[in-house]
Amino acid sequence: MAGVDYLADERNKAEFDVDSMKIVWAGSRHTFEVADRISKLVANDPAFRKDDRPMLPRKELFKNTLRKAAYAWKRIIELRLTEEEASKLRFFVDEPAYTDLHWGMFVPALKGQCTDEQQSKWLPLAYKMQIIGCYAQTELGHGSNVQGLETTATFDPQTDEFVIHSPTLTSSKWWPGGLGKASTHAVVYARLITDGKDHGVHGFIVQLRSMEDHKPLPGITVGDIGMKFGNGAYNTMDNGVLTFDHVRIPRDQMMMRVSQVTREGKYKQSDVPRQLVYGTMVYVRQQIVADASCALSKAVCIATRYSAVRRQFGSQNGGPETQVIDYKTQQNRLFPLLASAYAFRFVGEWLKWLYTDVTQRLAANDFSTLPEAHACTAGLKSLTTTATADGIEECRKLCGGHGYLCTSGLPELFAVYVPACTYEGDNVVLLLQVARFLMKTVSQIGSGKQPVGTIAYMGRVEHLLKSRCSVQRAEDWLNPSQVLEAFEARATRMSVSCGQNLSKFSNPEEGFAELSADLVEAAVAHCQLIVVSKFLEKLQQDIPGEGVKQLLQAVCGIYYLSLLHKHQGDFLATSYITPKQAALASDQLRALYSKVRPNAIALVDSFNYTDHFLGSILGCYDGNVYPKLYEAAKKDPLNDTVVPDGYHEYLKPLLKQQLHSAKL
Amino acid sequence: MAGVDYLADERNKAEFDVDSMKIVWAGSRHTFEVADRISKLVANDPAFRKDDRPMLPRKELFKNTLRKAAYAWKRIIELRLTEEEASKLRFFVDEPAYTDLHWGMFVPALKGQCTDEQQSKWLPLAYKMQIIGCYAQTELGHGSNVQGLETTATFDPQTDEFVIHSPTLTSSKWWPGGLGKASTHAVVYARLITDGKDHGVHGFIVQLRSMEDHKPLPGITVGDIGMKFGNGAYNTMDNGVLTFDHVRIPRDQMMMRVSQVTREGKYKQSDVPRQLVYGTMVYVRQQIVADASCALSKAVCIATRYSAVRRQFGSQNGGPETQVIDYKTQQNRLFPLLASAYAFRFVGEWLKWLYTDVTQRLAANDFSTLPEAHACTAGLKSLTTTATADGIEECRKLCGGHGYLCTSGLPELFAVYVPACTYEGDNVVLLLQVARFLMKTVSQIGSGKQPVGTIAYMGRVEHLLKSRCSVQRAEDWLNPSQVLEAFEARATRMSVSCGQNLSKFSNPEEGFAELSADLVEAAVAHCQLIVVSKFLEKLQQDIPGEGVKQLLQAVCGIYYLSLLHKHQGDFLATSYITPKQAALASDQLRALYSKVRPNAIALVDSFNYTDHFLGSILGCYDGNVYPKLYEAAKKDPLNDTVVPDGYHEYLKPLLKQQLHSAKL
């Protein structure tokens, strides 16, 4: 059967040029080519096999990750890969490892928070991986509230050193990835204390382990925090626990770009603006949004292909049954997720631009857009990761029983993905930050201060509060300006209404606390508007390739109309639309499902994922699902013998009613 | 620190009598006492330890489950437990095992589908566990569509036998629990063929393995289907694959209560009504609803206790930080789930009554309530399992980073629970069945046929279509009849509107398919109404214990008002309520959160779960979370050594830049 494409019919139905769509998805021809080449390189190398992960016990699993990370680094050097290629290679190896934190947090922290002198000392070591670093911020007792960290770094002017110490159990560092077993160094966040005065939390470079034998240095206790959600999944990572017993580090290992401690123990700010740290934050968050679209698109690819393979009910006169993708309920669950994957991709692309923009402005000492950029990235991180986590699980359910097997790839994808809702800012805490920004904007309305960037629409508050949706036929919902105004009006009205309710409280903080659930909903409305508007903006651009733009228009329509339907309570409660207009939106949405249906497989093929990267039998490219499921089952260790281990001790005595004398 | 209760303050705040609430939760004093006694018996027996599960590789995990199942059976015999006690014991052992299917599916199938003669042969063997049975219905190719099963059972009049055969790969039995390794027998569903004629799917008792050495009998190939979602979790179960190569069984192993094959090979119906099978179905589904409230209440108990322990932000003047349970956003996510756990408990109790009622009616040949009972149980199974699966994951997120650790108990609870959305009827397929029933009811309106039971409200369709909500102040939302009418009006209007839209299609089936997403929403509205109305009915009863009823009223209010808010689009679109009334509902909801807050810990204490059963450090009774997390981490196998396995092979050469010569 090798070589047969069971999804060929589906592929032939496509009404657009898949190769062009692949480039749109990748962002550019260059990015596409690099990704295509590197993903195949990884997929074709048996050393990067990953289907055995769910079966490995923790120790073997972790050891195997160490092997892969070393091998990947070896290949990167041998093949003289560029930085872009190397990072793509790690991406396609698709296994959480200490290298993620080394490259993704440790190196950026050094770059962002060290002086030039410090950078020239530490960066070359990190670049060559002569040291392995992690990012040790969170403690057992404090995650969201970074200002509450308890670890101390007390300056000792006698020796020109800082003494790093863990005064309580809850001050133990807890969670940092790569800390438990692999890292030799860490960026440690601790309360800086000079001369008895607490200056709040600052970053320090601390060596954890001997470079000779990898043993923890004196005063340092370090280990792994134990198993996490799922088989395989994030258990390849050594999230760690770390305590310090008066560990001394030289003064120049405080990261001194923004503030410094002098030889005399004087604390002072440098002339580098503090706001610089926001640059790193925008960078990290745009990465998370990009990862969201990647994780969601994997899940959607699996569920879409399997929904075309799976047939259930509806056979007429002995003919084949209906492909489950043809059921409108299946489409109604699946296609909005497919659309979200595209939407997140495009908003992620825009965030890349935003990062460049913010960086340039910071360089020019222009901090004017920072609050808006901060709110917008916080909100988009929250929105996209929540939707992706939920979406992966929905994709699993869309695969019926078989989705529950590890070989479907979906359980591991879910388990490995969900912490994204928590790390780099708990999603609810982030939405509350967005809400603060919104309330500030609302309170400044009329003060003459014009809102900028993604919040610019609030400048038209008067119009948006008054206007009414003018949709009269279902097709009117395809009009971008109608749609944009609907989302703007909803977001504005929710924010303004929160603002009004807040003003009834004499204590604004109490009001904010009391109304925080409503505020979070207003924040979500604002963030959804951003995603919708960036998708619509994308469609204003020239997009080459036959049928590509038309399809993306349909996909975009599915994105905003499914949101509109899901949140129709908001739109109706703020009286921007009528029940009749909401019903027309649903009609239009159904019509778009039919438009997208024949293109569904091609739309997920456009992600250009290898079977290795997808890691799913249900999602395999050729659709030959059943024989592969059958073959994979045979490999479970339980099938090593037909009669299971334990039969003689535990089943036979039970069946033979001889338990009374059995040792159990 | 042993013995200190870190949640004592919280417990002292309770405004109701917890002991009385425990009895309300359990259903009766007797049930409470049995559960209390048996759960402690299990918790105090180290043989039932379960915290090591996430760390065990599959083979050891499974062997350990075999041990526990045998040991449990041994204890059941030694202690001469009643049937009720024995089933509670299995419940509190809390580990999926072949015994679940033996007692939960195999035995009921024998009881429901075998003749008295057959029962007297097979039941004693099953009761003593001299045979172990499973329920083999689903195949690789067919789950939801049972009528599409491909396995054949062909009658051979020559030998008076059935020949059981798997004609295709997709006809392999796939998923049955207990099948892979433990079962000696199975109830197998196959197409009955006599004299070349296909009579559709029927059940057969088939011996799978030798009673001597447990080896599969000739013609039988059987094994495990491999790893499933999560660590530990459902991997203690041997879901199996099974194929038949012309396996012969005696004719009297067809389950012949409802239809029979004679010695001559004639197929005939017995005089026992087919509808009898519905009795079993109602039974199984009420069990699933009860399990939903149990799983959700576990998750809620963990998240509630931890939310009272966890403090983050809001420290003033060096005082302690705010307990995260005091944040309104946390309450807004957590308390509706707490309320759902109670709501599902009470609707589950009512379903038990419904089962008795249906059984009695069936015995009296009264089939009149069957369609309604069928729709109602299908819908409630779907509603409660979906809400529970989502709710567990939300509870995990409510615990921030630490919820992601296996020791929080939540990852395993989620992974083990989610298949409930798929087995015993895929939740969307079930809602479509409810929708069919609703459309039938709508189409009969005015025909004089009065809808009964949970759909009786449709009898007042005219009133419900006309009336408007009369709420004027937030407190009006505490009025049960106001609330009931709101949910009835919403459900009626959605159904009637679907009915009207359907009537525009010339082909009703096409219409149903096209509008199925709307139909599913109407079905959900109907099911939510049932849960709300059963909760309100419960509150009409006499409920002893100081403050108990008042608290339950608040909890009930949270249940329906949070639903109303979540689905306000439905209520607004059907124009039963105004935006102003929706806002008043939110105000009332917030007030109820404040009412419940001081009682939150006592409300979850009322579940009376032991720490063993909860299986969560974050949810431990005494709230002493941090030291326990710390101790548990040390036990991870990765911490056997400070320098990890693999350092010499994979880390040292990397750090020392000697990878070129390393074997990887």
Ligand SMILES: Cc1cc2nc3c(=O)[nH]c(=O)nc-3n(C[C@H](O)[C@H](O)[C@H](O)COP(=O)(O)OP(=O)(O)OC[C@H]3O[C@@H](n4cnc5c(N)ncnc54)[C@H](O)[C@@H]3O)c2cc1C
């Ligand atoms: C897989 C994983 C990897 C990680 N990697 C790292 C790493 O490499 N380095 C590192 O330093 N850390 C790491 N972390 C830690 C992570 O950053 C924290 O878990 C995260 O910041 C959330 O903090 P928390 O766990 O304290 O949650 P908490 O703040 O305790 O959240 C608990 C609950 O309280 C709520 N809450 C908290 N504050 C408020 C508020 N003000 N208002 C309303 N609600 C509130 C939250 O919404 C949540 O529901 C990792 C975590 C995970 C799960």
Ligand SMILES: Cc1cc2nc3c(=O)[nH]c(=O)nc-3n(C[C@H](O)[C@H](O)[C@H](O)COP(=O)(O)OP(=O)(O)OC[C@H]3O[C@@H](n4cnc5c(N)ncnc54)[C@H](O)[C@@H]3O)c2cc1C
């Ligand atoms: C943990 C577990 C234990 C199990 N134990 C047993 C057991 O002991 N014995 C046994 O016999 N079986 C068992 N099963 C199998 C289980 O009963 C089936 O998985 C279940 O019936 C769902 O069927 P399916 O897998 O074929 O899903 P499918 O029907 O293939 O569902 C795939 C998708 O198609 C959709 N779909 C299907 N039909 C329609 C339709 N008509 N309209 C709209 N959408 C549709 C579904 O909603 C779903 O999104 C078990 C399964 C699991 C996961």
